[in-house]
Amino acid sequence: MSESDNILEMRGITKEFPGVKALDNVNFVVRRGSIHALVGENGAGKSTLMNVLSGLYPYGSYTGDIVYEGEVCKFFKIKDSEEKGIVIIHQELALVPYMTIGENMFLGNERGKKFAIDWDKTHAEATKYLKIVGLTDSSKTLIKDIGVGKQQMVEIAKALAKNARLLILDEPTSSLNEADSKALLDLLLEFKKQGLTSIIISHKINEVSYVADDITIIRDGKTIETLVKGVDDLSEERIIRGMVGREIEDRFPKRYGVSIGEPALEVEDWNVYHPIYAEKKVIDHVSFHVNKGEVVGFAGLMGAGRTELAMSIFGRSYGRDISGKIRIHGKEVTLHSPRQAIDAGLAYVTEDRKGSGLILTNPITINTTLANMKGVSNRGVIDRDKELSVAEKYRQKLNTKTPSVRQNVGKLSGGNQQKVLLSKWMYADPDILILDEPTRGIDVGAKYEIYCIINDLVAEGKSVIMISSEMPEVLGMCDRIYVLAEGRIVGEFGREEASQEKIMASILSVDLAEKEKEI
Amino acid sequence: MTSKTKVLNFVQKYTMIIALVLVTAFFAWRTNGKILMPQNITNIISQNAYVFVLATGMLMCILTGGNIDLSVGSVVCFVGTVGAVMMDRDLNMWLAVLLMLVVGLLIGAWQAFWIAYVKVPPFITTLAGMLIFRGLSNVVLQGKTMAVTNEKFVQIFGGGANCYVPDFFGGENINILCLVVGILACIIYLVITTRNQITRRKANLESGSLAATVIKAVIIVAVVIFFTLRLAQYKGLPMALIWVVAVIMIYSYITSKTTVGRYLYAVGGNETATKLSGIDTRKIYFFAYTNMGLLAGLAGILTIARLTSAQPTYGQNYEMDAIGSCFIGGASAYGGVGTVPGVIIGALLMGVINIGMSIMGVDANYQKVVKGLVLLAAVIFDVVSKKKNS
Numbered sequence: 014m015s016e017s018d019n020i021l022e023m024r025g026i027t028k029e030f031p032g033v034k035a036l037d038n039v040n041f042v043v044r045r046g047s048i049h050a051l052v053g054e055n056g057a058g059k060s061t062l063m064n065v066l067s068g069l070y071p072y073g074s075y076t077g078d079i080v081y082e083g084e085v086c087k088f089f090k091i092k093d094s095e096e097k098g099i100v101i102i103h104q105e106l107a108l109v110p111y112m113t114i115g116e117n118m119f120l121g122n123e124r125g126k127k128f129a130i131d132w133d134k135t136h137a138e139a140t141k142y143l144k145i146v147g148l149t150d151s152s153k154t155l156i157k158d159i160g161v162g163k164q165q166m167v168e169i170a171k172a173l174a175k176n177a178r179l180l181i182l183d184e185p186t187s188s189l190n191e192a193d194s195k196a197l198l199d200l201l202l203e204f205k206k207q208g209l210t211s212i213i214i215s216h217k218i219n220e221v222s223y224v225a226d227d228i229t230i231i232r233d234g235k236t237i238e239t240l241v242k243g244v245d246d247l248s249e250e251r252i253i254r255g256m257v258g259r260e261i262e263d264r265f266p267k268r269y270g271v272s273i274g275e276p277a278l279e280v281e282d283w284n285v286y287h288p289i290y291a292e293k294k295v296i297d298h299v300s301f302h303v304n305k306g307e308v309v310g311f312a313g314l315m316g317a318g319r320t321e322l323a324m325s326i327f328g329r330s331y332g333r334d335i336s337g338k339i340r341i342h343g344k345e346v347t348l349h350s351p352r353q354a355i356d357a358g359l360a361y362v363t364e365d366r367k368g369s370g371l372i373l374t375n376p377i378t379i380n381t382t383l384a385n386m387k388g389v390s391n392r393g394v395i396d397r398d399k400e401l402s403v404a405e406k407y408r409q410k411l412n413t414k415t416p417s418v419r420q421n422v423g424k425l426s427g428g429n430q431q432k433v434l435l436s437k438w439m440y441a442d443p444d445i446l447i448l449d450e451p452t453r454g455i456d457v458g459a460k461y462e463i464y465c466i467i468n469d470l471v472a473e474g475k476s477v478i479m480i481s482s483e484m485p486e487v488l489g490m491c492d493r494i495y496v497l498a499e500g501r502i503v504g505e506f507g508r509e510e511a512s513q514e515k516i517m518a519s520i521l522s523v524d525l526a527e528k529e530k531e532i
Numbered sequence: 533m534t535s536k537t538k539v540l541n542f543v544q545k546y547t548m549i550i551a552l553v554l555v556t557a558f559f560a561w562r563t564n565g566k567i568l569m570p571q572n573i574t575n576i577i578s579q580n581a582y583v584f585v586l587a588t589g590m591l592m593c594i595l596t597g598g599n600i601d602l603s604v605g606s607v608v609c610f611v612g613t614v615g616a617v618m619m620d621r622d623l624n625m626w627l628a629v630l631l632m633l634v635v636g637l638l639i640g641a642w643q644a645f646w647i648a649y650v651k652v653p654p655f656i657t658t659l660a661g662m663l664i665f666r667g668l669s670n671v672v673l674q675g676k677t678m679a680v681t682n683e684k685f686v687q688i689f690g691g692g693a694n695c696y697v698p699d700f701f702g703g704e705n706i707n708i709l710c711l712v713v714g715i716l717a718c719i720i721y722l723v724i725t726t727r728n729q730i731t732r733r734k735a736n737l738e739s740g741s742l743a744a745t746v747i748k749a750v751i752i753v754a755v756v757i758f759f760t761l762r763l764a765q766y767k768g769l770p771m772a773l774i775w776v777v778a779v780i781m782i783y784s785y786i787t788s789k790t791t792v793g794r795y796l797y798a799v800g801g802n803e804t805a806t807k808l809s810g811i812d813t814r815k816i817y818f819f820a821y822t823n824m825g826l827l828a829g830l831a832g833i834l835t836i837a838r839l840t841s842a843q844p845t846y847g848q849n850y851e852m853d854a855i856g857s858c859f860i861g862g863a864s865a866y867g868g869v870g871t872v873p874g875v876i877i878g879a880l881l882m883g884v885i886n887i888g889m890s891i892m893g894v895d896a897n898y899q900k901v902v903k904g905l906v907l908l909a910a911v912i913f914d915v916v917s918k919k920k921n922s
Contacts, residue, residue, distance in 0.1 A: 330808060352810035361808065369808055372801030374868050383798060384809040386791045393791050398735060437809070 020045040020179055020210050021066075026077035028061055028070060035061045036075070037234045043179070043212060043227075048205055050225035051214045054256055054456030058234040059214045063181055067101045068094040081179075098178030102168050104187060108156045115139035115152035118171045142170040146200060160316075162193030169200065180204070180211040186220060187454060190314040190482070198224045216454065218249045230255040257457050265489035266461065268468045273492065274305035276343070277476040278359075278445045283337035285325045285500075295321045295332060297500040303445060303476045308467060310491030311480045312516050318500040319480045320364060323447045327361035328354035341445070355384060360443035362434055364450035364480070366427075370434045373423030377415060378404040380422050380433050384441040407436035411466060428459025435466060446470060447478040452486060464490060484513050496520060544917055548862060548877045548910075555881060559888030566891050567884070570766035573759065578690055578838065580883040581772035582608065582831040586854035587861070587875045588783045589827035592820040594858050595787075595796040597803065597867035599654040601821065603643065603661030604828045604854060608847035610665040611636050611832030616678040616842035625685045633829045639665065640825015641818075648817035662851070670844040677843045680836050689837030690772030697769040707768030714760025718753045725749055772834060779827070784872040792819060800867025856903070857882055860910040881906070 023041040027034070036058050043049045051059050064070050066079060068088030079086045081097060088094045091101075108117045115136045124138060125131025139152035146166045150159060156167070165185060172180055182201075186194035194217075201211050201224055215221050221228060228240040228247065237255055240247055253264075285296035295318050303309045311319045324331035326339060328351040339346055341357050348354040354361070363370040371380050381404040382389050389400040404418040413432040415425060422433055431451065438446060448467070452460040467477055467490065481487050487494055494511050496504035496519045504519030543550065559567045566572065586604050593601050611632050618628040643661050646652040686692045701708035729745060763769060787793035795816045798806040807813050831850070836842050861878025863870030885906060889899045 327808075328810075350810070350812070351808055352812070355810040363805075363808060369802070369804035372798055372805055372868070374801050374864075375797065379794065379798070383794075383806070383811075386794065390791050395789050395791060395794060397789070398731060402735065441810075 018044055020082060022078075022080040023062070023066065024078045024080065026062065026065055026075055026079075028065055028075040035234055036065070039077070039231070039234070039236050041229060041236060042239070043210060046205060046208050046210055047226040048201055048211045048213060048224050050221040050228045051212060051231065052216075052218070052221055052228060052252060052256060053231035054458060057231045057256075057456075059231055060183060061234075062231070063101060063183060063212070063214065066094065067091050067099060067181070095175055098176055099181070100172040100175050100177040100179070101181040102172055102183065102185060104184040106161070106164050106168060106188075108164055108167060110157035111155060113153045113155055114143065114150065114159070114167050117156055117167060118142065118152070118174055120171075122175055138174065139170070142174050143167075145173060146170045147196070160193075161188050162190065162196070165189060165193070165197060166200075169197075178210065180209060181214075182211065183214045184216065184454070185213065186215065186217060190316065192314070194220065216456070218252050221252065222247050222249060228252060232256065253457055264457075264461065264485070266465050266468055268471065271306050271468075271471050273307045274474070276302045277305045277307075277341065278303045278478075279338075279340040279343075280326060281338040281340070283322070283326070283339075284335065285321060285332035286334040288331065288333050291333065295500050296325060299337075299497075299500070299502055301495055301502060301505075303478055305444075305476055306471050306474055307492045308471055308477045308479055308490055310487040310494040311478065311497055312482075312484065312487050312494055312520075313497035314482075314520060317497045317520075319497050320449055321500075322497070323361055323449055323478070323480060326354075327351060327359055327447065330361070355441055355443070358444035360384075360438040360441055360446045362438050362446060362448045362451060364453060366430055366434050371422045371430060371437075374421060376421055377408065377413070377418040377425075377433050377436075381407055381418075381436045381440055384437050388440065403440060404436075407440060411436055412462060426455075426459075428455035428462075431455055431459065431463065432466075435463070439470070443475070445476045445478070447480070449480045450482065451479065452481070452483070460486075484516065487516075488513065547913065547917075548860065548874065548881065551910075552877055552881050552884065555888070556884055559884065559891070563888065563891045567888050568762070570762045572887060572891070573762045574766050574770055576880070576883045576887055577776065578695070578770045578772045579887070580879060581690055581776050581834050581838070582850060583853045583857055583879045583883065584776045584876060585779050585827050585831045585834065586850055587857035587879045588779055588872055589824040590851075590854040590858050591787075591863055591870050591872060591875045592783075592796055593654070593824055594855075594863045594865075595800045595867055595870055596817055596820050597800045598865045599647075599817075599820075599867070600851070600855050601643075601654065601658045601661075601824045602851050603639075603658040603665060604824065604831070605847040605850035605852075606662045606665035606669065607636060607639050607825060607828040608832040608835055608850055609669045609842075609844065610639070610672075611829045612836040612842045612846055613669045613672050613678070613844070615833060616680050616836055617672060619680060619682045619685060620678060625682055629685070629833060632833055633826060636829020636832065637822060637826045640822040640828070643825065644818045644821030647821050648814045654821070666844070669842075669846075673842065673844050675844055677841050679841045681840075686837050686840055688771055689833050690770055690775065691837035691840050695771045695837075696767045697771060697774065699768055703764075705765075707764040707766075710760050710764040710768040713769060714756055714764075717760075718756050721752065721756075722749060772838070775830070775834065779830070780872060780876055787872055792816075796820060797868050800864075800869070802868075853879075853882065856907045859914075860907060862914065864914075865911065878910075 019042050021043040023039065026036050026039040026041070028036040039058070039062060041062065051062070053059050065075050068091050071089045072087035079088070081099065086097065109120070112120070118139045119135050123130050124134040136152045143150065143152060146169050148163060148166050148170070150163065156164060159167070185197055189197065198220055201213070204211065213221070213224065226242045230237045230240070230252070240252070240255070279302040281300045283296055283299045284294065287293035287295050299322060313319050321331050325335055326348070328348045329335055330351055339348060346357050348357060348359070367373060372383070378400050382400050386395070389396055389403060401418065407413070408415065408418050411432040413429050413436070415429060422430055425433065452463050455463070467479070470477055479487065479491060488511055492508050494506045494516065495502050496516050498520045503522065504516065506515060556567070590601060590604070593599050614635050615628055615632040618631060619625065639661070643657050646657045647654050680686060683692070687695050697709060699707045699709045701712070725745065787796065795806065795811055798811065799813050799816045803813055832847070835846055839846065857879035858870065858875050859865065859878070860881055861870070861875035863875060882903065885903060886899065889902065
């Protein structure tokens with residue numbers, strides 16, 4: 014392989030943070046015109062490596078060489094790498110909601126003169142790039158009015174508008190549903206045909222095997238191996254083994270001797286309307302139940318209404334004009350606030366742990382006890398020592414990796430943050446836990462531990478509702494699965510009969526029926 | 533941890549204390565030690581009593597998410613006006629004090645209602661309050677000054693020539709009561725610290741390094757002894773100090789040891805997470821702003837006692853002193869971070885700069901410039917050090 018076949022070579026990159034070696038002599042080679050996947054557990058150093066490449070960590074703050082297009086590059090800021098055509102699209106969408114698509118696309122890269130933006134040119138060019146990514150929306154549409162899937166496409170169009178020759182996508186599909194994810198990946202394949210090189214960072218191994226030509230695995234700040242399509246085995250098992258450094262024989266731990274009992278939570282004829290668009294029905298005549306000792310899954314696409322259903326049950330934390338009945342252990346209850354829901358034995362573990370789950374600037378201790386302050390206080394006075402020992406107990410029980418329970422939660426990795434969030438709700442001692450995407454964005458090892466915790470919970474006689482977009486997880490963990498689509502329950506499967514195909518089929522049948530109605 | 537990062541951590545943790553020491557040393561040098569004279573130390577406390585009280589209340593508001601209360605200066609003035617009028621009509625002094633506090637509380641509750649339950653932005657609500665209560669003070673006083681002649685009131689709340697706690701021990705050149713109180717405070721502090729350390733160690737909980745605890749204790753004891761000695765050499769304990777210390781102690785306790793205090797931090801740290809944890813966040817906002825009204829009431833009492841009158845111009849820019857002290861004292865402009873002791877250090881720093889410059893004879897307008905720069909510098913430091921940390 015000659016030198017010029019490689020668009021990028023990162024040689025011996027070492028990056029240290031105070032007390033931590035985030036990258037240790039990493040070598041990373043990307044072939045021209047390929048799609049190169051970068052995989053590894055959380056905290057392995059993928060994002061750090063990309064931040065070094067993009068110049069976010071300026072030249073001099075790391076050691077090693079970046080060779081791009083055959084020349085050694087020194088990037089001091091992101092603009093430097095962008096000028097060379099290296100464009101990074103971050104995991105969190107970076108679009109301004111109240112600006113139009115066109116304005117967003119050329120933000121910081123305006124068309125026209127410095128003090129006289131040429132709006133005609135802006136929108137004309139925006140339209141051109143929108144077409145390339147397959148969007149038909151007007152470039153004058155506000156970002157807030159289009160869905161997340163389309164927003165991600167706008168991000169890509171924005172990158173193309175910067176004359177990208179090397180596109181880096183950090184977890185591009187983490188907030189997309191399966192259809193939108195597929196569309197995005199196919200777009201990347203299309204770009205590849207036109208000669209664009211991409212680097213994709215992803216946790217979703219199935220997507221990686223679908224799209225990537227080469228896969229580089231990073232573990233603990235070191236490059237472990239690079240697998241090449243057609244040469245190496247690119248199966249999911251093979252990739253996971255490289256990531257965790259060991260075979261995971263069973264991705265889902267077995268449950269032994271858990272007997273399923275009486276109904277713990279029954280919801281009957283539940284209806285919820287959108288909090289802002291009052292005429293839009295988000296949840297439509299939903300009835301379901303969860304038994305004692307049972308793990309019940311809620312499958313469905315993004316936007317199917319699963320989170321909305323869970324939050325509306327949890328003390329009406331979402332929606333308006335809510336109607337329907339809730340019975341807990343056979344007794345009808347009305348839950349008007351999260352407090353009432355908690356007191357009735359419910360817990361809702363949010364999908365958005367940073368945004369609405371944890372106080373990142375506060376230590377583990379404070380986060381652990383927040384939902385059950387009564388447990389560590391007496392007439393409003395907090396017993397700090399007790400609080401400390403509670404946090405310590407759950408740290409050990411859930412095996413949270415942290416130097417101290419006084420550590421701020423913001424400094425923990427995603428998996429450990431999730432464990433703190435679970436600690437908080439376990440300490441509230443609920444009978445029924447609703448876990449919303451409990452393993453989103455956390456690595457394979459931590460996922461396994463979360464599954465074990467779920468098994469322990471049902472073994473104690475609690476009930477678990479698990480909302481998840483990862484189909485294998487739902488199939489592997491749940492005793493029973495409800496399928497939700499367009500705010501309605503469109504299928505219910507027992508553990509034995511459930512399969513990925515059946516679930517998808519029941520979701521799609523609704524879509525088809527919906528489309529026929531429109532026609 | 534290397535020794536270098538240890539030093540860095542130390543500097544970051546105690547920045548404002550170090551700054552306070554440096555600034556005090558600077559003025560001690562420039563004023564030939566005048567600033568450390570007993571009378572000036574007494575003045576730093578008495579003159580700034582209102583700042584300590586208001587800054588403590590302001591901290592509760594800022595904790596909820598960087599929200600400020602612009603109305604406190606006007607509320608101080610209005611409460612003072614009401615009090616002066618009541619005492620002018622020979623109302624019982626204690627009843628007047630109670631009513632003044634109630635007026636403050638009601639004003640606080642009025643604003644808190646709009647902020648917490650109707651979701652009017654605090655900035656707007658309290659800007660309105662700033663105009664309303666300034667205007668009302670003017671209306672009541674008809675633009676004139678009203679003297680406060682109740683001597684007992686003036687003395688108890690830290691005004692006039694005789695506003696010191698009487699020395700029961702009858703010391704000749706030195707106030708013995710003051711010394712006794714200082715020593716007692718040190719002993720209580722040492723006993724509590726030791727007991728905490730012992731219980732923590734017994735329960736095998738993290739307790740911080742022993743050396744650090746001992747050094748901290750030694751420094752605190754030394755500072756307390758130094759100040760009480762200075763105060764004793766003058767006229768003893770100023771009454772204002774008693775009120776300030778009471779407020780500091782009560783609110784340190786509330787913020788660090790009670791669930792209400794915990795919720796203040798939680799709301800500022802992540803409001804949605806707090807709500808979903810079953811906490812009524814509206815009540816927390818309501819508490820913060822109602823309490824601010826109450827403390828503005830107390831500050832109003834201290835102000836008219838010290839100035840022995842009420843005037844429609846009193847309390848101007850008090851809100852700025854309080855807000856400035858909070859941010860200099862390490863409160864985060866985004867909420868969720870800040871402590872009562874930190875804010876007190878911030879207020880002290882401002883007080884020392886004020887009095888230091890006055891002794892040096894710096895023009896009042898330049899004093900404002902310096903204070904503005906100090907505020908900016910403190911926040912810049914805070915932002916920059918946080919950036920480096922993450």
